[in-house]
Amino acid sequence: MPKAGTDSPSDPSKGQTGSEPADDRALVDAVRAGDASAYAELVDRYGERLYHTLLHMAAGDGELAAEFVQEAFVRAFERLDRFAGESSFYTWLYRLARNRAIDLLAKKRPKSMDRPGLEAQGDANKQGSGPHHSIERTELQLHVQAALHRLPTEQREIIILRDFDDLDYATIADQLDLAVGTVKSRLNRARAALREQLEDLVAGGAL
16 A cells, blocks of 8 residues: 655556556456456556545545545456446546545545644754755745645645646546546636635735
8 A cells, every 4th residue: 555755656657548558458357357466466556646646635644545545446446347448547546536535535524634744844844954945945835735725625636636746638637527628727716716725824824
């Protein structure tokens, strides 16, 4: 299971839409034929990437993100016969993970949702280690992080996919099953909402 704090590995399928690595389909077929090791390979291939995307949805709660990932792979295994190959395996997996994460987030709010990771990073700032510009950069990151986690899940998600995961509009549209125009308009609204949250946090002295 992925762990918090690890770097997200590069993925050859990142940014693709409507297709998948040729051996992904071969692995899916192998799982359907009863080869459990093939599914373990799919978990190894996409677990870290999925974890880091869901970590943002979980507002920095590593345990909750890991729970999302585990739920996603269990559900994918149970529903593998429904995978038609019309999208990439990762896109299909992400949709399952996203829907389950939204369900779980509606039932419980992570302890770190309001001010995720701020205490530990704030202590680092108080120590004054590193050059001044590094401290300012950390403070900016804290502002953005806190503002992002105040957004509704739908808005937070689309900012994560575009501005954190650096996916193109077509890939985001594929993952969220939306039209490209809808992705662009939704992203514009989400960014505007994020700016408002940042302004409110700074004006109110919350950070």
